[in-house]
Amino acid sequence: xxxxxxxxxxxxxxxxxxxxxxxxxxxxxxxxxxxxxxxxxxxxxxxxxxxxxxxxxxxxxxxxxxxxxxxxxxxxxxxxxxxxxxxxxxxxxxxxxxxxxxxxxxxxxxxxxxxxxxxxxxxxxxxxxxxxxxxxxxxxxxxxxxxxxxxxxxxxxxxxxxxxxxxxxxxxxxxxxxxxxxxxxxxxxxxxxxxxxxxxxxxxxxxxxxxxxxxxxxxxxxxxxxxxxxxxxxxxxxxxxxxxxxxxxxxxxxxxxxxxxxxxxxxxxxxxxxxxxxxxxxxxxxxxxxxxxxxxxxxxxxxxxxxxxxxxxxxxxxxxxxxxxxxxxxxxxxxxxxxxxxxxxxxxxxxxxxxxxxxxxxxxxxxxxxxxxxxxxxxxxxxxxxxxxxxxxxxxxxxxxxxxxxxxxxxxxxxxxxxxxxxxxxxxxxxxxxxxxxxxxxxxxxxxxxxxxxxxxxxxxxxxxxxxxxxxxxxxxxxxxxxxxxxxxxxxxxxxxxxxxxxxxxxxxxxxxxxxxxxxxxxxxxxxxxxxxxxxxx
Amino acid sequence: xxxxxxxxxxxxxxxxxxxxxxxxxxxxxxxxxxxxxxxxxxxxxxxxxxxxxxxxxxxxxxxxxxxxxxxxxxxxxxxxxxxxxxxxxxxxxxxxxxxxxxxxxxxxxxxxxxxxxxxxxxxxxxxxxxxxxxxxxxxxxxxxxxxxxxxxxxxxxxxxxxxxxxxxxxxxxxxxxxxxxxxxxxxxxxxxxxxxxxxxxxxxxxxxxxxxxxxxxxxxxxxxxxxxxxxxxxxxxxxxxxxxxxxxxxxxxxxxxxxxxxxxxxxxxxxxxxxxxxxxxxxxxxxxxxxxxxxxxxxxxxxxxxxxxxxx
Numbered sequence: 034x035x036x037x038x039x040x041x042x043x044x045x046x047x048x049x050x051x052x053x054x055x056x057x058x059x060x061x062x063x064x065x066x067x068x069x070x071x072x073x074x075x076x077x078x079x080x081x082x083x084x085x086x087x088x089x090x091x092x093x094x095x096x097x098x099x100x101x102x103x104x105x106x107x108x109x110x111x112x113x114x115x116x117x118x119x120x121x122x123x124x125x126x127x128x129x130x131x132x133x134x135x136x137x138x139x140x141x142x143x144x145x146x147x148x149x150x151x152x153x154x155x156x157x158x159x160x161x162x163x164x165x166x167x168x169x170x171x172x173x174x175x176x177x178x179x180x181x182x183x184x185x186x187x188x189x190x191x192x193x194x195x196x197x198x199x200x201x202x203x204x205x206x207x208x209x210x211x212x213x214x215x216x217x218x219x220x221x222x223x224x225x226x227x228x229x230x231x232x233x234x235x236x237x238x239x240x241x242x243x244x245x246x247x248x249x250x251x252x253x254x255x256x257x258x259x260x261x262x263x264x265x266x267x268x269x270x271x272x273x274x275x276x277x278x279x280x281x282x283x284x285x286x287x288x289x290x291x292x293x294x295x296x297x298x299x300x301x302x303x304x305x306x307x308x309x310x311x312x313x314x315x316x317x318x319x320x321x322x323x324x325x326x327x328x329x330x331x332x333x334x335x336x337x338x339x340x341x342x343x344x345x346x347x348x349x350x351x352x353x354x355x356x357x358x359x360x361x362x363x364x365x366x367x368x369x370x371x372x373x374x375x376x377x378x379x380x381x382x383x384x385x386x387x388x389x390x391x392x393x394x395x396x397x398x399x400x401x402x403x404x405x406x407x408x409x410x411x412x413x414x415x416x417x418x419x420x421x422x423x424x425x426x427x428x429x430x431x432x433x434x435x436x437x438x439x440x441x442x443x444x445x446x447x448x449x450x451x452x453x454x455x456x457x458x459x460x461x462x463x464x465x466x467x468x469x470x471x472x473x474x475x476x477x478x479x480x481x482x483x484x485x486x487x488x489x490x491x492x493x494x495x496x497x498x499x500x501x502x503x504x505x506x507x508x509x510x511x512x513x514x515x516x517x518x519x520x521x522x523x524x525x526x527x528x529x530x531x532x533x534x535x536x537x538x539x540x541x542x543x544x545x546x547x548x549x550x551x552x553x554x555x556x557x558x559x560x561x562x563x564x565x566x567x568x569x570x571x
Numbered sequence: 572x573x574x575x576x577x578x579x580x581x582x583x584x585x586x587x588x589x590x591x592x593x594x595x596x597x598x599x600x601x602x603x604x605x606x607x608x609x610x611x612x613x614x615x616x617x618x619x620x621x622x623x624x625x626x627x628x629x630x631x632x633x634x635x636x637x638x639x640x641x642x643x644x645x646x647x648x649x650x651x652x653x654x655x656x657x658x659x660x661x662x663x664x665x666x667x668x669x670x671x672x673x674x675x676x677x678x679x680x681x682x683x684x685x686x687x688x689x690x691x692x693x694x695x696x697x698x699x700x701x702x703x704x705x706x707x708x709x710x711x712x713x714x715x716x717x718x719x720x721x722x723x724x725x726x727x728x729x730x731x732x733x734x735x736x737x738x739x740x741x742x743x744x745x746x747x748x749x750x751x752x753x754x755x756x757x758x759x760x761x762x763x764x765x766x767x768x769x770x771x772x773x774x775x776x777x778x779x780x781x782x783x784x785x786x787x788x789x790x791x792x793x794x795x796x797x798x799x800x801x802x803x804x805x806x807x808x809x810x811x812x813x814x815x816x817x818x819x820x821x822x823x824x825x826x827x828x829x830x831x832x833x834x835x836x837x838x839x840x841x842x843x844x845x846x847x848x849x850x851x852x853x854x855x856x857x858x859x860x861x862x863x864x865x866x867x868x869x870x871x872x873x874x875x876x877x878x879x880x881x882x883x
Contacts, residue, residue, distance in 0.1 A: 086657050093612060170612070170620050230657055249656065249666060251740065251834040282738060282832040286722060290730045291737040291832075452605025452847045458614045459621075483615060490615060 070568045075276040079288045079300035083281045088229040089210040091169040102561045105210035105238035115558030118205045132196030132513040137189045144260035145213045146243035153183040158214040171208035196513040202476040241272040241565035253279040273568035298551035303544040305369035321542040322556040325381040325472040330536035335496040339462035352533040354403035356393035358440045368428045373539040378526045383558035386477045386522040390530040400440045412441020417465035421448035426467040497534035596856040607654045607847040651850035660854045671835035675820045678758035685763040690770035709764035721757040721830040738832035754831040773805035814870025818863045
């Protein structure tokens with residue numbers, strides 16, 4: 034990667050190390066910059082949906098999270114492989130007091146996009162806001178912090194309730210981005226939420242770009258932040274682009290037509306069924322970035338369903354049988370035309386502390402035997418909710434339906450609109466549902482707290498409860514010995530795999546397509562779209 | 572009854588119908604299963620987060636209290652903030668309405684420009700090859716789904732031939748018209764088919780009327796007979812049809828706007844329904860109701876002008 038040359042040495046090394054690890058899924062794109070970066074110009078990128086609310090703390094959607102890194106920076110930043118952290122607005126960090134204090138050294142000379150210098154007070158204020166449990170859904174990610182202190186103008190000291198192994202990852206997560214306190218507080222409104230609304234209309238951060246114009250649902254124009262601190266391959270400040278325009282084109286076919294007609298330089302969320310077609314197009318470069326996205330069916334594990342009927346899925350043998358009855362490779366071929374890999378744990382391969390599990394290689398005979406042992410030799414009938422109009426979910430559900438028919442299990446499909454489905458799911462009124470997950474933080478803790486740890490949201494509302502997993506997870510929250518924590522997560526993944534509370538399916542990459550003259554884009558496994566080193570030739 | 576009183580009476584009828592529409596949409600939105608908070612926060616949010624946002628949005632109040640708030644808001648000209656976008660509904664709709672109006676207006680003009688001359692050709696050559704050809708082509712137009720026509724035009728005229736932009740809205744009026752040509756044509760296609768058929772049969776009917784025979788026997792030139800007598804009389808039914816179709820054109824705009832990436836209210840309405848974004852659904856329904864009512868009113872006024880018997 035040529036683009037890393039000019040980064041600060043530490044950042045450059047970290048990035049190089051992580052990029053080398055990129056093709057881990059065997060599905061990495063041809064994303065390596067093939068030419069010398071060009072400065073100036075404009076890139077037009079087609080998005081499937083507009084952002085809703087560009088406040089790091091109060092937002093709650095990927096459409097915000099995935100573009101915010103172009104506007105704001107965090108103290109630490111995720112590495113390109115999503116597994117580690119590298120310097121961001123902080124250049125050094127050190128744990129003290131047995132892991133109960135973190136001392137961060139702030140980068141010198143950082144300015145916000147409006148030219149005002151970033152000060153330690155901005156950092157303290159931003160972190161205090163991020164950890165305020167009354168503001169937004171992400172406070173828990175930095176819930177271990179009890180105090181943020183300005184030790185001197187370039188040093189911040191965090192005091193922790195207990196040692197927190199996820200803290201570094203949390204300081205590289207969008208919600209801890211540093212905002213200009215004075216500008217935010219000068220925004221119109223009385224409450225934090227009102228001020229955030231006003232501020233997020235024209236956000237100012239230390240990121241590579243500044244928002245210059247936002248027509249909701251139409252376009253978002255970002256212009257170069259002339260004060261950005263990161264250096265490009267030519268030894269001058271990034272970003273390369275003068276302007277970055279996001280155009281909102283919701284219809285997949287239209288977005289791809291616009292790309293092919295040259296009206297867009299690139300576009301995201303290419304339907305996986307169209308990847309091969311675009312790979313064959315000489316003007317297009319298909320990039321498949323490793324993601325943290327796992328696609329699965331969650332099952333209700335409770336003895337009885339909401340309507341009072343007995344639930345065969347509460348029997349672990351039934352759940353294992355259903356897993357054995359599904360051919361994941363065939364599923365991947367059907368649903369994604371081969372653009373995916375089977376799940377080998379409930380967490381993606383890109384998640385730190387992931388351990389490969391032997392997850393139910395298709396074995397119809399074994400599935401039948403397990404069903405017979407469970408007392409369902411003749412099979413049974415069950416149902417799965419899916420979002421109506423979602424072609425992928427329909428393909429998944431019908432494929433599962435056919436595969437299970439071979440072992441006598443009859444699956445009824447219940448297509449629902451998303452709001453109705455969510456309502457029933459939250460009320461735990463379901464047998465199964467199709468679903469997908471992406472991590473927000475480079476740590477196994479978040480996905481585990483949702484998938485496997487009962488006290489959070491009842492293990493994805495499945496009702497699955499395993500005391501051993503719950504105990505291991507709780508212990509892992511304060512375990513700062515990496516080896517011990519890894520062992521805890523190994524065991525959690527083993528127990529979870531054996532208990533099979535969900536139907537394990539597959540992982541998919543992020544499919545992003547660019548015209549050949551647009552290069553340098555990076556999407557990390559957490560989903561962040563990085564345009565800081567993107568450029569357009571010709 | 573004179574026409575001024577008639578107009579006032581018509582306007583007075585609109586007010587209670589808005590009130591009724593307001594009540595219906597308010598109740599319907601809340602009858603949909605699911606709620607805006609879980610739609611916004613998804614299935615991972617904790618119950619506490621859900622409860623907090625519900626209270627913040629005032630959705631924990633009784634339906635009646637919410638309705639009173641909604642009504643008093645309307646009277647004060649405040650339609651509230653969108654739950655999903657967190658910006659005032661009036662701004663959200665104000666930004667998008669022009670595109671939809673331009674699109675439907677453009678489509679209507681195109682449909683009329685296409686349908687009227689062809690209807691004459693078809694009627695005057697009844698059951699001969701021009702008539703059969705025109706009717707055949709429009710039959711296909713009528714039975715092809717809008718999104719499919721749209722995709723065909725996009726792929727053929729925009730992506731391949733590069734005659735038009737693939738999608739979007741452009742900047743400034745000229746570009747707007749340029750960008751909206753294909754979507755308007757798509758939208759106009761099936762509507763033109765209906766118009767053409769209706770106008771063709773009206774013309775045929777009028778052509779057999781006694782006053783046309785009379786005009787002919789007076790020795791009026793055919794152009795004048797067609798232009799003044801036939802067209803004007805045949806148009807009465809067609810104008811009614813155009814007026815009645817404003818609603819379905821706005822409905823068709825939903826699909827065309829999606830396919831052609833036009834930033835109109837159609838797509839906003841669909842998205843808001845899926846997100847259970849009550850304030851947007853309510854306000855947008857009222858705005859569309861105003862538009863359709865106005866279209867009906869204009870239709871009646873035009874009818875009155877074409878046919879002096881109407882409104883007496």
